[in-house]
Amino acid sequence: MNDKKHKSIRLENINKSFPGVQALKNVSMEFTASEVISIVGQNGAGKSTLMDILGGVKQKDSGEIYFDDQPVQFKSPRDSMKKGVSYIHQELAIFNNLTVAENVMFNEFDRNKSLFFLNSKKINAKCSKILKMIEPSIKPNDKVEDLAVGQKQIVEISRAIATGASIIIFDEPTSSLTLKEKESLYALIKLLKSEGYIIIYITHHFEEIFRIADRIYVMRDGANAGEVKVKDTNTKELAKLMLGDYVTKMYGGEDHSHNIDAVQDSDEVLLKVNELSSTNGIENVSFRLKQREVLGVWGLMGSGRTELIRGILKLDPITNGTVEIKTKNGFVGLPKNFTKNFGYVPENRREEGLFLDSPVLSNMSIGRIKKFANKLGFIKKVQEKSKAITATKELDIKLVNVHQKVNTLSGGNQQKVVIARWLIFKPDIFILDDPTKGLDIGAKADVYKLVKDLVEEGISVILISSDIDEIIHMSDRIIVLANNKLVNTLDHNQANKETLMEYSMGNK
């Protein structure tokens, strides 16, 4: 489109610190035209901060950015956009109530003449020229709200082209795309590459990196940790570079030797679920949870995994069956308030689990805030804080202090805050619904270690996961759900991927 594209971009010794953390330490990178560069690293490795600096969202403390050997300064997203940086965030910057052409040409509106009539013919023509090149099926006059997610992404890419970008940064672009849309995105990136754009591609998914990237920068703890060409490397090497010494921690080193014996020692049943049916669709599910075991719940999307948990906790009305828990006086029905016995870590920690704008402290104590209250109902601050600090240390949560907003923590640390909330009171049973969803390998390893520690302490865990390896590695027993019914119960040594998949698809 325009031939004034920058040929190279260099970042030199970029430093950035936030209160209490040095987010970037002397990071240097170089990107050249017609190249797809992937930047990998765990959550919190500094990728986003670096990209935010390149995108003008945040400002560096020191270091230089060169565009074709000219130093540049970005004070705002607008500055960096003018220089040709387009940052396509995971959440698309798209206006659903405008047309495709208005979205694509949004940056071209003349803001000095903003009360003059827009020349919609010219706008549509320019937009249609770009769309013809990359995706002719989208028309300039289409309403964006009628488009699929993949198409909306293309609209945003078109805007980058219309704005005269030299460099396009993709942050986890495939996270909400269908398989087919992913393929067209890869094709589009190839096309952009051949047109001379610099592409930066950030993702957790190795297969995508090996599919489309040419070169990889690895970041660890805010610093450069390696630079490799895709054709010279493999996933193992990449994981090693990313994790440093983390890799051995994954699944606790060798496979699952932790507590099989312990479980057999105390083969006592802790929780009985009898013929449970709920308004949510669960039909006639019965199982037992033993003391000190990890019970895996496996099933495909829509098999009733989360619904089962909601039924057990009476978050959805039960239509039939009972849930009984062992107490000193034998088995009794579950009390109305499940928090007495359960620690529940819901599937969507950001929506259901956390109060994002509140400090870590109150996020931890809220689970049973009444326990912290004196007779008049006032919170005993000292006790609240000391408990929270203890839990923070126990779970090794990385934060500045407990008054920090949860929002500012990385995904793994947020997950730990939810777990800490319940851990303060040592519940009998932990229910973890997809606890490692969206976490990187390092944070996953931490959660796995935590699960093992919980069991060592005598707590039982019900683990739901959409990651089949995780279920197999972590569980002592696995119940398999299909179509809201329990189809089988497997012991750890009976379970492998094939049998689990077959049961969950209802083939056996």
Added chain:
Amino acid sequence: MNTKLSHNTSKTILNFIVNNIFYLVFIGVFVYFSVASSKFCSVSNLSNLLLQCSYYGILVTGLSFVIISSDFDISVGAVAYVSMSVGMTAISAGYPITIGIVLTLMFGTLMGFFNGIVITRLKVPAFIVTLGVLIAGRGIGHLLVAERGGIPVPTVMTQFTRFKIGPFYYEVIIMFLVMAIGQIILTKTAFGKTVFAIGDNEKSAEHLGVNIKNMKLLLFTLSGFIASLAGVIYVTQIGYLHASFADGWEFTAISMAVIGGVSLFGGRGTILPGALLGVVLIVMLQNGLTIIGISPYVHPFITGLVIFLAILADSFKNRYR
């Protein structure tokens, strides 16, 4: 096959009804009053009805901009009252009428600017700021006006209401003009597109370099100016500035806009025809109910019901979007 076809047709009809519920209600109300009373559908009554719409129509234009940008201004009634009080105080003290009107418009604009500054620079939520101005503003107005038991409007001004082109009073023509200009700005200019963009996704607009603060400041200032203009039009109609002048305008006007399809959630709506039809529907209800002899004490209930249903429909639409 046949049943499937008829099922589809009934589904289409249902869809049509759901999508056009507002227009259907509008036509229904109009037809009902026309049948119930011969007086309703006369030229003189309809012409009067539009006259009653005029100040609301103007008021709603400024508000629509604010609401489409996903914000609120509930101070408009108070702004009209205070700015009018300032203008009328000047006029009653012997200053020329034009000076009084200019003073009114300037003061209204200033109050809108004040709203905007506090909202964008001190980062106080619009709802709270404009609520404060609503309460304090009425207080200031009372000091200027109610203390003296109200201020009569000079006859030169009230005579303006007699001017007519065809069946349209001059206020109605001003209303059409204001609304038409508003609609054109909203749909044909970069400014308007930016207002829609902010209403849909403020963060994204900011990332794309839109100066949200200045845009909002401008929108609240505009809303203040328009509110005082509506006040000027209204005062010439009633001929007397009294303590309950423009009382409750804010909620009536917001309801009218929402009924006319300006979404409370921002990002959607039109001034013409949308907001105008919302205004006409509410005024028509009050006018028609009076003509067919329903007690005025029942009016708020019926209008309230319509407003409630409209807002309900808006949130349903928003949910299934």
